[in-house]
Amino acid sequence: xxxxxxxxxxxxxxxxxxxxxxxxxxxxxxxxxxxxxxxxxxxxxxxxxxxxxxxxxxxxxxxxxxxxxxxxxxxxxxxxxxxxxxxxxxxxxxxxxxxxxxxxxxxxxxx
Amino acid sequence: xxxxxxxxxxxxxxxxxxxxxxxxxxxxxxxxxxxxxxxxxxxxxxxxxxxxxxxxxxxxxxxxxxxxxxxxxxxxxxxxxxxxxxxxxxxxxxxxxxxxxxxxxxxxxxxx
Numbered sequence: 047x048x049x050x051x052x053x054x055x056x057x058x059x060x061x062x063x064x065x066x067x068x069x070x071x072x073x074x075x076x077x078x079x080x081x082x083x084x085x086x087x088x089x090x091x092x093x094x095x096x097x098x099x100x101x102x103x104x105x106x107x108x109x110x111x112x113x114x115x116x117x118x119x120x121x122x123x124x125x126x127x128x129x130x131x132x133x134x135x136x137x138x139x140x141x142x143x144x145x146x147x148x149x150x151x152x153x154x155x156x157x
Numbered sequence: 158x159x160x161x162x163x164x165x166x167x168x169x170x171x172x173x174x175x176x177x178x179x180x181x182x183x184x185x186x187x188x189x190x191x192x193x194x195x196x197x198x199x200x201x202x203x204x205x206x207x208x209x210x211x212x213x214x215x216x217x218x219x220x221x222x223x224x225x226x227x228x229x230x231x232x233x234x235x236x237x238x239x240x241x242x243x244x245x246x247x248x249x250x251x252x253x254x255x256x257x258x259x260x261x262x263x264x265x266x267x268x269x
Contacts, residue, residue, distance in 0.1 A: 079256075081259075086165075086261055087261060088161075088244060088259045088260055088261035088262050089200070089244065089246075089259040090259075091256065091258070094256065104256075136199065136200070144190065144202065144205040145190045145192070145202040145205055145246070145257070146200075146202065146257065147202070148199040148200050148201070149199060150198070150199045151198075151199055
């Protein structure tokens with residue numbers, strides 16, 4: 047089974063800090079994704095990557111950037127954290143044509 | 158654009174059958190997936206329908222009608238452990254067929 051590992055389960059950061067969320071998958075998947083999950087809003091796509099050094103904006107990319115230097119690692123960067131970026135962040139790797147395998151999530155609080 | 162609608166909450170008793178509906182609008186439909194998420198956990202993949210009809214996997218079944226832009230997840234012989242949120246997600250062929258767009262989720266409460 048594919049394993050998707052997110053480096054932190056809980057994070058607390060200050061407003062204005064630069065924040066890095068790391069995600070690693072242990073299979074040779076080309077496609078990786080970052081979602082944020084908020085109550086009543088479901089999962090919203092921030093960015094995705096279909097190959098090393100390739101990235102595409104999702105539906106809510108503002109305030110975020112990503113990095114994919116190696117196939118197994120996809121990083122989400124909050125350039126200057128703000129309180130409205132307090133959320134659950136989920137990384138996913140594509141599981142064939144059917145669906146995603148998700149990491150266990152990072153709950154980020156920006157104070 | 159894409160939009161998905163599903164009920165926000167459903168309650169059922171242990172041993173019963175429950176159906177969670179999902180209607181969608183998308184510019185280029187490719188398939189419908191269902192995910193389960195327990196409180197504090199990650200979403201886990203349940204099923205995927207690309208063609209009309211019913212797909213069965215144990216106690217769970219998923220149905221799709223592309224002409225009606227509608228699908229549902231059917232859970233039989235409900236167990237307490239089925240209490241979770243269930244998300245439908247459409248795979249959109251526009252732009253990049255690998256993307257899924259998610260509904261806001263249905264919280265299923267299973268009561269004894």
